Amino acid sequence: MKRIAALIGAIGISVFMTGPALANSLVATSPIAGATLKVAPSAVTITVEITPMDMGNEITVTDPAGRRVDDGTLTVAGNDIIIGMKPITESGAYKVSYNILSEMDVPLVGSFNFNFSTPSISTPEEVVPSTPAKAQGSDFGTNLFVIGLLVVSFAVLVTLALYARKIFKER
Secondary structure, eight states: OHHHHHHHHHHHHHHHHSOOOOOOOEEEEESOTTOEESSOOSEEEEEESSOBOSSSOEEEEEOTTSOBOEEEEEEEETTEEEEEEOOOOOOEEEEEEEEEOBTTSOOEEEEEEEEEOOOOOOOOOOOOOOOOOOOSSOOHHHHHHHHHHHHHHHHHHHHHHHHHHHHHHHO
């Protein structure tokens, strides 16, 4: 009887001591895995289920030729791990590889791809300014009218000046 009680106690302790195994998993990525981008990303973000450790994580981003295009600045913000990017200009498939560590968990290792398509640059046709066609005819009438207005304005100015002089003398 004592043996059965000891066996049941040992089984009970082992069940309670071994909880469910924690397994970190990928929640989201930015850029989204498999997406085609027209604008180059300034950073790649990986969101995981279990908060990662501040140190020991690794993310690399490589271009279609296999060269690293991340700038090496890795930041952990909550459940997000962010790696900065160098400016990219080459079209093709970019590979993001990651190795993320969480406390009391096996490393989360994997990779995903995103595509970058350089925007097509269209050069506008050269615009040649055109000069408006000059009306056929004479500008003599317009010039005469403007000169007449100037003469009348000058006459009004002289008349007002003489009137002002007369008013100041009377005071």
